[in-house]
Amino acid sequence: MSGWRVWTASPADSELLAxxxxxxxxxxxxxxxxxMASFQASGVAVLLGGENxxxxxxxxxxRDLGEDAELLTIGVVPEARRRGLGASLLNAVLERAKxxxxxxxxxxxxxxxxAALALYTGAGFSTIGARKSYYRDGGDAAVMVCSL
Ligand SMILES: CC(C)(COP(=O)(O)OP(=O)(O)OC[C@H]1O[C@@H](n2cnc3c(N)ncnc32)[C@H](O)[C@@H]1OP(=O)(O)O)[C@@H](O)C(=O)NCCC(=O)NCCS
Incomplete structure (x- = not known):
């Protein structure tokens, strides 16, 4: 589906975001x-996406870090997945960072x-490293980068 909109959230959206x-x-x-604390964090922007x-x-x-940017988190509610919203949100981040x-x-x-690895690879990210036991439950993370 290509009818997704992506917009910048405001602190009034914090409970919705949570x-x-x-x-x-x-x-x-x-x-x-x-x-919810993200709205106060330096350089962090919050995007929301949906039909309206x-x-x-x-x-x-x-997060805007100057020469670089960092995708902190991205998510789509289970019932709206596989319809292009994750890709729309990710593309919006790449455009705004550029x-x-x-x-x-x-x-x-x-x-x-x-799912996330395929989303990122499809948007042009490649793996450049790994972080062992990155998550609280002991899971490992891959570090990926996309040149704009
Ligand atoms: C990852 C996530 C954001 C993807 O959102 P989405 O709206 O379903 O993604 P899209 O529909 O835009 O999919 C874009 C591409 O990503 C890949 N992809 C998405 N979900 C996938 C899945 N379950 N399995 C394999 N590939 C998948 C596909 O290449 C897809 O393109 P296609 O549908 O044309 O094949 C969503 O699954 C999610 O919220 N997961 C839980 C939170 C999470 O893990 N976030 C990432 C943390 S780093």
Whole structure:
């Protein structure tokens, strides 16, 4: 589906963002407090995506680091997956990071997350390293980068 809209969230959306993140991540949720604190974090932008402003179905958080940018997290609620929203959110992050002057976007992804790995590879990311026991439950992460 190509009818997705992506827009910048405001602090008034923090509870909505926390609910979306909890639905998308289940066991690996950051938790409401951490995710809501993103609105205060330096250089962090929060994007929401859905068919319209009233019904966001996914989100992406990224950080502008100057020459580089970092995708902090991205998620789509289970019932809206495989319809292009994740790719729309990711493309919006890449476009915004490029506009902000970044040359590269970095991310960490669980190395046993085939959906995310396929999403990132399809958008032009490649694996440049690994972080052992990166997650609280002991899982390993791959480090990926995309040149803009
Ligand atoms: C990863 C995630 C954001 C993808 O969102 P989505 O809206 O379903 O993704 P899209 O429909 O835009 O898919 C884009 C491409 O990603 C890949 N992809 C997405 N889901 C996939 C899956 N379950 N299996 C394999 N490839 C998948 C495909 O290449 C897909 O293109 P295609 O549909 O043309 O084959 C979603 O599965 C999610 O929220 N997962 C839980 C949270 C998470 O793991 N986030 C990433 C953490 S680093």
């Amino acid at each position: 609910a979306l993140e909890a639905q998308a991540f289940a066991a690996r949720s950051w938790g409401a407090k951490s995710i 402003d009233e019904a966001p179905r996914g989100f992406a958080l990224w 506009t902000a002057g970044a040359e590269k976007v970095y991310l960490e992804v669980a190395d046993e997350n085939p």
